[in-house]
Amino acid sequence: MMDTNKMVINLALFGGTQSGKSSAGNILLGSTEFHTSFSPSSVTQDCSLGRSCHLRSFMRRAGREVSLQVQVLDTPGYPHSKLSLEQVKQVLRRALDHHFGQEGLHLALLVQRADVPFCGREAPYHAQLIQELLGHAWKYHTAVLFTHAERIEEAGSSESEYLREAPDGLLSLLNSVQKRYVFQYKKASSFNEQRMKILERIVEFIKENHYQVLTFK
Structure with a gap:
């Protein structure tokens, strides 16, 4: 953040196949940067970085208006229909090193579908993968992004009721990341x-870390 009137935040998306990572990335960027489609197999096979336009006057710091630019790394999910676990790890490590090796990563977003029952197997595994990639400080630089949250409203429920009914595995995951989570509603x-609500919440998480980043060099 060399320019005090401009802030750039670096995000990486992790999660299972068809969890909605690419769609979430497009919402964060305010574009259609990442390819999305309904498919019986994994769609994303490599990592790609997207950059948003500058959001003017996104916030104020020290009495000055600050613009925001978002950089999002979209990643392949696992289990993957074409890549082994080791291949996925290699792709992720290479991308993190290339894109955020020196500039640093502000936050990893673990993408979890709100409309799919949490069985306690895959999400903890993805958290373990993030921990392996980011190191011991992973829990301070990770948040859970619940996609398809509109299904909660369609079921006549609310975010608070959803979390009250959450199984122990999901609650344990949220506690491990300091209860950093955000719900994404896909409504045209x-x-x-x-988009603005999600970005405001993400920036709050980053502020809690005093804008510190994880580097990979």
Whole structure:
């Protein structure tokens, strides 16, 4: 953050196949940078970095208006229909080193579908993978992003009720990342509003870390 009137935040998306990582990345960027499609197999096979346009006057710091630019790394999920676990790890390590090796990563987002029952197997594994990639400080630089949260409202429920009914495995995951989580609602009518709410919450998480980053060099 060399320019005090401009802030760049670096994010990486992790999670299972068809969890909605690429769609979440597009919402964060406010674009269609990442390819998405309904498919019986894994869609993303390599990592790619997307950059948003500058959001003018996103916040104020020291009495000055600050613009925000978001950089998002989209990654292949696991289990993967074409890549082994070791291949996925190699792809992730190479991308983290290339894109955030010196500049640093502010936050990893573990993408979890809100409309799929949490059985306690895959998500802890993905958390373990993030821990392996980011090191001992992973829990301070990770948040859970619940996609398809509109299904909660469609079921006549709310975020608070959803979390009250959450199984112990999910609660343990949220506790391990300091209860950093955000819900994403995929509604065309409120796309920009949802994007801003998610980004504001993510920036709050980054502020809690005093804007510190993880580097990979």
